[in-house]
Amino acid sequence: MEKRKVVIVGASHGGHEAAFEILNNYENVDVTLLEQSDYVSFMSCGMKLYLEGKTTGADDVRNFRPEDLKNRGGHMLNNTQATDINTYKKTVSVKDLKTGETRELPYDKLIISSGVNPASLDLPGIDLKNVFLMRGYDWAQKINDAQHDDSIKNVAIIGAGNGIAAAEVMRKAGKNVTLIDAGKKPLENYLNDIYTDEFEKILTENNINLAMETKVEGFTGSDKVEAVKTNNGEIKTDLVIIAVGVTPNTAWLDGTVDLYDNGYIKTDEYFRTNVPDIYAIGDAIFPFSIPANRRVPIPSAIAARHEAQYVVEHLFETTPSRPFAGIVGAQVLEAFGLHAVTTGINLKNAKRVGINAKEVIFKDSLRPDYIPAKENPEIYISLVYNADTHQVLGGSTLSTYDITGQANVLSLAIRNRLTLEDLAETDFFFSPTFDRQWNIINLVAQKALSYDKIV
Numbered sequence: 001m002e003k004r005k006v007v008i009v010g011a012s013h014g015g016h017e018a019a020f021e022i023l024n025n026y027e028n029v030d031v032t033l034l035e036q037s038d039y040v041s042f043m044s045c046g047m048k049l050y051l052e053g054k055t056t057g058a059d060d061v062r063n064f065r066p067e068d069l070k071n072r073g074g075h076m077l078n079n080t081q082a083t084d085i086n087t088y089k090k091t092v093s094v095k096d097l098k099t100g101e102t103r104e105l106p107y108d109k110l111i112i113s114s115g116v117n118p119a120s121l122d123l124p125g126i127d128l129k130n131v132f133l134m135r136g137y138d139w140a141q142k143i144n145d146a147q148h149d150d151s152i153k154n155v156a157i158i159g160a161g162n163g164i165a166a167a168e169v170m171r172k173a174g175k176n177v178t179l180i181d182a183g184k185k186p187l188e189n190y191l192n193d194i195y196t197d198e199f200e201k202i203l204t205e206n207n208i209n210l211a212m213e214t215k216v217e218g219f220t221g222s223d224k225v226e227a228v229k230t231n232n233g234e235i236k237t238d239l240v241i242i243a244v245g246v247t248p249n250t251a252w253l254d255g256t257v258d259l260y261d262n263g264y265i266k267t268d269e270y271f272r273t274n275v276p277d278i279y280a281i282g283d284a285i286f287p288f289s290i291p292a293n294r295r296v297p298i299p300s301a302i303a304a305r306h307e308a309q310y311v312v313e314h315l316f317e318t319t320p321s322r323p324f325a326g327i328v329g330a331q332v333l334e335a336f337g338l339h340a341v342t343t344g345i346n347l348k349n350a351k352r353v354g355i356n357a358k359e360v361i362f363k364d365s366l367r368p369d370y371i372p373a374k375e376n377p378e379i380y381i382s383l384v385y386n387a388d389t390h391q392v393l394g395g396s397t398l399s400t401y402d403i404t405g406q407a408n409v410l411s412l413a414i415r416n417r418l419t420l421e422d423l424a425e426t427d428f429f430f431s432p433t434f435d436r437q438w439n440i441i442n443l444v445a446q447k448a449l450s451y452d453k454i455v
């Protein structure tokens with residue numbers, strides 16, 4: 001029997017999961033994974049730890065090595081770009097970026113996980129040297145070289161969302177760092193005002209210069225960048241790192257599969273595109289969000305993996321036996337030891353999609369009052385909920401202590417459409433070694449419901 005041919009575009013989280021799931025679960029399938037980069041499967045999620053020297057090395061910050069796929073019986077083609085699809089002949093046109101050679105690869109099933117590119121700024125001076133972006137192996141290498149370059153003393157980072165990671169790395173490397181953003185507070189698109197105040201405090205305490213409500217107008221310099229021009233004047237700098245969001249990597253699909261106006265790939269609840277036997281997953285699509293009850297962008301490595309796993313499970317069914325359940329969407333934001341985990345949707349986004357939503361925020365110490373302060377950190381926990389139905393739509397934790405596990409409980413609650421009452425009344429374990437009599441998840445839900453508890 002001839003092998004069924006599956007071609008996968010993009011060897012990051014979605015492509016990696018899809019390739020290995022197929023090889024682990026099916027016989028008689030020929031898997032080819034295409035990747036335009038030379039380096040295969042760099043994990044941008046590990047970039048900060050790599051830059052801080054907390055990994056075993058750049059060559060290890062990846063999901064897999066090309067030979068791992070080969071050893072499992074798959075074909076890894078790096079430096080190979082998918083440039084077009086012939087949907088009638090069922091072939092993908094590919095270009096070898098080293099030799100310039102082109103050829104057609106036949107497929108029975110095609111899975112696209114081509115992800116996103118870091119967005120740049122179309123402003124005067126953008127082509128000056130030392131204006132960097134922040135995603136993938138090549139940029140990670142440039143940022144790493146720059147942090148060890150003593151001639152670079154001043155660093156301007158544009159984007160106080162994911163840019164806070166670069167700010168921390170550069171500050172720890174001894175640079176004078178300015179974080180620029182048009183918004184009022186760092187991380188304001190992700191977190192509530194109380195949390196953003198805490199981040200503002202810790203960034204300031206660690207000598208990051210915050211240039212908020214500042215709009216970048218361009219870059220000046222003769223060869224290398226020397227200053228960022230803004231509506232509030234010039235900021236002298238030797239290096240700029242732009243972290244202002246992403247754009248879908250889908251220009252090569254124009255005219256083949258249907259895209260939204262902003263370039264994201266349209267899929268149905270089975271991740272099928274409008275073209276038979278072509279599927280799309282990962283950051284390049286809008287997956288179904290359980291709490292928003294609609295499709296929204298959810299840039300997340302783990303979302304890409306769940307989507308890949310689902311697609312592979314149903315890849316050879318004529319009609320998939322079940323639709324994909326949806327994504328909750330969770331992420332960690334951290335700076336100088338302070339970390340927030342946010343899951344589901346935040347209040348702003350819940351309101352934006354028309355939900356009558358409210359947020360409750362609870363602050364306390366983690367353990368009973370008789371535990372000394374140094375082992376009894378301050379914690380925050382919040383819930384976003386539907387004020388009419390009490391369904392939990394989102395939540396977040398904030399502390400210098402690891403309370404990420406509690407946020408994972410909130411993700412489970414959101415996925416299962418639990419209510420405030422469910423969270424208020426669940427009995428969690430209690431031990432003063434770890435928490436207090438009422439678990440903080442009980443307490444925040446009880447606060448929303450105005451229960452009168454002795455805490």
Ligand SMILES: Cc1cc2nc3c(=O)[nH]c(=O)nc-3n(C[C@H](O)[C@H](O)[C@H](O)COP(=O)(O)OP(=O)(O)OC[C@H]3O[C@@H](n4cnc5c(N)ncnc54)[C@H](O)[C@@H]3O)c2cc1C
Nearest residue numbers: 010012013014036044045082114115116282283299300301
């Ligand atoms: C600095 C940083 C930190 C992050 N931290 C986290 C984290 O802690 N947790 C988390 O869940 N998420 C994190 N993310 C997000 C996460 O990396 C993405 O959600 C995830 O990588 C998406 O996977 P993907 O498969 O959709 O595509 P991408 O990771 O965007 O990769 C797409 C791949 O496809 C290749 N490609 C594109 N077009 C073609 C083509 N035409 N031909 C061949 N190859 C092509 C690209 O070169 C790339 O390798 C982080 C992202 C960044 C930038």
